[in-house]
Amino acid sequence: MVQSIAQNERRTSVDDVFDNLHEQIVTLKLKPGDRISEAEIAAQFGVSRQPVRDAFSRLANLDLLLIRPQRATEVRRFSLRQIEKARFIRAAIEKEVLRRAAAHCDSAGAAQLSDALAQQKAAVAAKDVERFGKLDYAFHEILCDIAHVDYAFDVILEEKAKVDRLCMLGIEKEQRMPELIEDHKAIADAIISHDAEAAIAAGQKHLSRLDGTIARITATNANYFESASS
Ligand SMILES: [Zn+2]
Numbered sequence: 696m697v698q699s700i701a702q703n704e705r706r707t708s709v710d711d712v713f714d715n716l717h718e719q720i721v722t723l724k725l726k727p728g729d730r731i732s733e734a735e736i737a738a739q740f741g742v743s744r745q746p747v748r749d750a751f752s753r754l755a756n757l758d759l760l761l762i763r764p765q766r767a768t769e770v771r772r773f774s775l776r777q778i779e780k781a782r783f784i785r786a787a788i789e790k791e792v793l794r795r796a797a798a799h800c801d802s803a804g805a806a807q808l809s810d811a812l813a814q815q816k817a818a819v820a821a822k823d824v825e826r827f828g829k830l831d832y833a834f835h836e837i838l839c840d841i842a843h844v845d846y847a848f849d850v851i852l853e854e855k856a857k858v859d860r861l862c863m864l865g866i867e868k869e870q871r872m873p874e875l876i877e878d879h880k881a882i883a884d885a886i887i888s889h890d891a892e893a894a895i896a897a898g899q900k901h902l903s904r905l906d907g908t909i910a911r912i913t914a915t916n917a918n919y920f921e922s923a924s925s
Contacts, residue, residue, distance in 0.1 A: 708742045712750035715740075720759045720770055721859050722825065727772040727919040731760075758857060772921045773861055778909065781857040786902050788850050789835075793882065793898045795842035797891035804841040808883040811837055815879060819872045827872050828863065834879055841886065858905065864912055864919075874904065 716736070719725045737747045751768060754760040758777065761769045796804075811834045818827040832855070839848040878901035885894035913920060 708740065708746040709749045709753075712736060712740055712742065712747055713753050716750060716754060717757075717759065720754070721856075721863065723860060723863055725770045727770055727860070729770045730767040731770065732767065759860075773912075773919055774921045775909070778858055778861065778905075781854040782902060782905065785851055785854040786899065788847055788854075789838075789898050789902070790895050792838055792842045792844060792847050792851075793886065793894040794891045795844060796838050796886045797889050797894045799843055800841050800886045800889065804837075805887045807837050807841070808834075808887060812876065812880055812883060815872075815876050819876060824863070824872070827875075828859070831875065831879075838882070838886070861908060861912065862905065864908070864916075871904070871908075875901070878904070 725731065733744050733747050733751065737744045751760055751762060755762045759771055761771045811830065815827060815830045815834070818830055835851055836848045839845050878897060881897035882894055882901065885897055
């Protein structure tokens with residue numbers, strides 16, 4: 696009994712540290728290449744080093760931290776190869792999601808899409824980047840629901856998370872939210888009118904927006920990317 700309570704407490708502090716650092720990394724409060732120390736984080740949270748170590752290893756598994764023996768732990772820099780891989784998988788899955796969503800969309804699905812777009816417009820009007828990020832996830836989840844492939848969203852989520860920091864940087868720097876909404880609207884319109892080809896084309900355009908972001912960020916923040924030698 697006593698032991699299980701201790702275990703619960705420990706699990707909670709790992710989750711707390713994990714959630715907090717995860718949030719800071721994906722919102723770029725902690726930047727690629729920033730160093731963080733186990734001792735400092737432990738002191739900051741008032742916990743021992745073990746839960747911090749556990750949280751660090753979870754973040755490393757998500758490719759968000761780079762842990763190396765005898766060297767400082769770093770917020771992981773972007774890897775172009777990883778980004779390509781994530782995009783390839785997402786593009787292939789999303790294409791099939793859009794094809795099926797166009798086939799299955801009913802009036803309830805159409806209403807969900809319109810409502811999602813209205814919320815995104817409100818977030819843009821409020822210049823709320825974080826909220827827009829969340830609504831972007833929700834939009835892609837709705838597409839999976841309409842397509843009757845809710846499990847596809849798990850894969851999209853995993854792949855999207857890998858390029859999220861980059862998207863966040865792109866959005867902040869370029870204020871490109873209106874462009875993304877335009878894409879979402881084109882996707883929604885095509886699905887509501889059961890036009891699979893148009894939905895797939897709009898979906899591909901949406902994913903290709905990242906090309907410009909990558910080009911700009913490699914030019915302005917080369918230090919955010921892993922160099923070929925490292
Ligand atoms: Zn989107």
